[in-house]
Amino acid sequence: MNVGQVAALAGVTVRTLHHYDRIGLLSPSGRTATGYRQYSPSDLDRLHQVLLYRELGFPLEEVATLLDDPAADPEAHLRRQHRLLRDRLDRTSAMVAAVEKEMEARSMGMSLTPEERFEVFGDWLPEEYAAEAEEKWGDTAAWAQSQQRTRAMTKDDWLRVKAESDAVERRFAEALHAGVPADSERAMDAAEEHRQQISRNFYDCSPEMHAGLGRMYVEDERFTAYYERIAPGLAQYVSTAVQANAARQG
Amino acid sequence: MNVGQVAALAGVTVRTLHHYDRIGLLSPSGRTATGYRQYSPSDLDRLHQVLLYRELGFPLEEVATLLDDPAADPEAHLRRQHRLLRDRLDRTSAMVAAVEKEMEARSMGMSLTPEERFEVFGDWLPEEYAAEAEEKWGDTAAWAQSQQRTRAMTKDDWLRVKAESDAVERRFAEALHAGVPADSERAMDAAEEHRQQISRNFYDCSPEMHAGLGRMYVEDERFTAYYERIAPGLAQYVSTAVQANAARQG
DNA sequence: GAACAGCCTGACGCAACGTCAGGGTCAAGC
DNA sequence: GCTTGACCCTGACGTTGCGTCAGGCTGTTC
Numbered sequence: 143m144n145v146g147q148v149a150a151l152a153g154v155t156v157r158t159l160h161h162y163d164r165i166g167l168l169s170p171s172g173r174t175a176t177g178y179r180q181y182s183p184s185d186l187d188r189l190h191q192v193l194l195y196r197e198l199g200f201p202l203e204e205v206a207t208l209l210d211d212p213a214a215d216p217e218a219h220l221r222r223q224h225r226l227l228r229d230r231l232d233r234t235s236a237m238v239a240a241v242e243k244e245m246e247a248r249s250m251g252m253s254l255t256p257e258e259r260f261e262v263f264g265d266w267l268p269e270e271y272a273a274e275a276e277e278k279w280g281d282t283a284a285w286a287q288s289q290q291r292t293r294a295m296t297k298d299d300w301l302r303v304k305a306e307s308d309a310v311e312r313r314f315a316e317a318l319h320a321g322v323p324a325d326s327e328r329a330m331d332a333a334e335e336h337r338q339q340i341s342r343n344f345y346d347c348s349p350e351m352h353a354g355l356g357r358m359y360v361e362d363e364r365f366t367a368y369y370e371r372i373a374p375g376l377a378q379y380v381s382t383a384v385q386a387n388a389a390r391q392g
Numbered sequence: 393m394n395v396g397q398v399a400a401l402a403g404v405t406v407r408t409l410h411h412y413d414r415i416g417l418l419s420p421s422g423r424t425a426t427g428y429r430q431y432s433p434s435d436l437d438r439l440h441q442v443l444l445y446r447e448l449g450f451p452l453e454e455v456a457t458l459l460d461d462p463a464a465d466p467e468a469h470l471r472r473q474h475r476l477l478r479d480r481l482d483r484t485s486a487m488v489a490a491v492e493k494e495m496e497a498r499s500m501g502m503s504l505t506p507e508e509r510f511e512v513f514g515d516w517l518p519e520e521y522a523a524e525a526e527e528k529w530g531d532t533a534a535w536a537q538s539q540q541r542t543r544a545m546t547k548d549d550w551l552r553v554k555a556e557s558d559a560v561e562r563r564f565a566e567a568l569h570a571g572v573p574a575d576s577e578r579a580m581d582a583a584e585e586h587r588q589q590i591s592r593n594f595y596d597c598s599p600e601m602h603a604g605l606g607r608m609y610v611e612d613e614r615f616t617a618y619y620e621r622i623a624p625g626l627a628q629y630v631s632t633a634v635q636a637n638a639a640r641q642g
Numbered sequence: 643g644a645a646c647a648g649c650c651t652g653a654c655g656c657a658a659c660g661t662c663a664g665g666g667t668c669a670a671g672c
Numbered sequence: 673g674c675t676t677g678a679c680c681c682t683g684a685c686g687t688t689g690c691g692t693c694a695g696g697c698t699g700t701t702c
Contacts, residue, residue: 152510220495227488238477245470
């Protein structure tokens with residue numbers, strides 16, 4: 143097949159295929175004597191994968207590394223795509239629900255607080271993050287353990303985990319609001335609860351690892367944003383409490 | 393509120409807010425004496441809308457025209473956002489189903505045809521298109537009529553409409569495959585059926601309007617791609633048949 | 643009053659293409 | 673065998689939506 147046909151089949155432009163060729167993401171396996179690109183069935187396979195990952199928001203360079211990884215078999219890709227798509231499904235449902243909530247509120251003549259309205263953008267951990275996390279920690283024991291446990295979780299398990307973490311986040315927020323110092327006993331106790339929660343639900347989280355997480359809460363702006371959305375100053379607060387707790391343990 | 397706080401609340405970067413200010417999409421309603429941006433609650437409202445439309449894939453310039461349209465009240469935006477989100481939900485479900493189908497096929501040791509695998513990218517009419525269509529035809533009587541009728545449609549109605557149009561597309565494809573000329577009686581009859589289908593389900597489609605549609609099938613590459621995915625050469629075939637039929641009527 | 647986080651305005655960089663420009667190629671029809 | 677029109681090629685520049693410094697003011701805190 144030549145470019146035009148492939149483009150029509152896949153619903154992309156010819157220019158896009160040229161681009162993928164240029165950057166080495168998808169080079170047709172052959173050329174005619176006159177230089178026309180010739181796409182084989184396996185090229186179409188690859189294009190299909192590329193488009194799925196692209197749709198999920200992956201940068202093309204990352205798509206290339208994913209697809210060129212010899213350790214990742216086709217089924218692994220399918221499983222990952224399936225998981226990411228379900229994540230998106232959940233996220234979109236949440237947004238639909240949020241819009242419906244707002245419509246309802248409006249029709250009753252009331253309006254929501256800004257926090258409530260931005261909430262849905264907050265329940266994040268979107269596709270991009272999942273991929274980055276895997277790249278960062280994919281080869282650690284903790285990641286493997288976490289993957290194993292979360293794979294076995296049912297919907298109910300997830301709700302329970304979410305409720306647990308909401309609760310500990312509330313404890314932090316209340317302590318902050320009450321003016322309790324972040325390195326106080328009370329805050330450190332919440333931090334310890336946080337650590338044990340992670341250990342129970344995801345992976346064995348040592349105080350050292352927990353301290354590392356704590357640092358990330360202020361260094362990675364997405365984590366910062368997550369906590370700041372719950373309460374201003376909470377990211378720094380949790381970070382300090384977690385690190386103080388780690389020091390106390392050690 | 394100043395930039396940093398708004399950014400944390402909404403889960404975007406400060407740079408993004410600067411950008412929105414620069415392009416006039418969202419300018420804070422005030423500045424301090426020293427030039428600091430000050431965001432009011434209504435600025436937050438607008439930001440919320442912006443982020444929703446952005447999430448749905450609208451270019452920022454279009455978001456601006458949407459939000460600055462004095463004729464569009466907040467509820468209209470909510471309704472549109474709701475519709476677009478549900479479209480995305482349907483589309484994502486379809487993709488999940490497609491991946492599951494492929495996983496199943498693989499586990500049984502068989503593989504799908506390329507057409508089957510790209511199908512899901514094909515059932516298009518995504519968010520962007522809906523917006524463009526409205527911009528193009530939003531002020532025509534046909535558009536209003538179509539909006540009115542489609543609003544009243546149930547899920548079952550949609551399935552029926554989809555089945556009808558699939559059937560007429562198959563008639564075209566079979567005629568093409570059989571080598572029947574596009575301006576033959578048989579092809580023109582299919583075209584006439586197509587026109588009446590549009591008139592029944594969407595808006596009164598005169599032969600002239602139908603001829604215009606026909607031209608678009610070869611001029612707009614997305615329509616072309618749609619028909620080409622059913623069968624190679626079908627876009628041109630349908631276009632010719634539709635225009636020949638219009639000439640026959642006139 | 644010194645330190646440090648937070649804000650400002652340029653200005654350049656980048657990803658993923660869109661969009662010509664200028665020029666060969668292929669199939670169909672005369 | 674020649675034209676015509678659709679299709680292909682390779683540059684090369686343009687666009688969107690920010691990221692990422694750089695260089696400099698502001699505001700709070702100890």
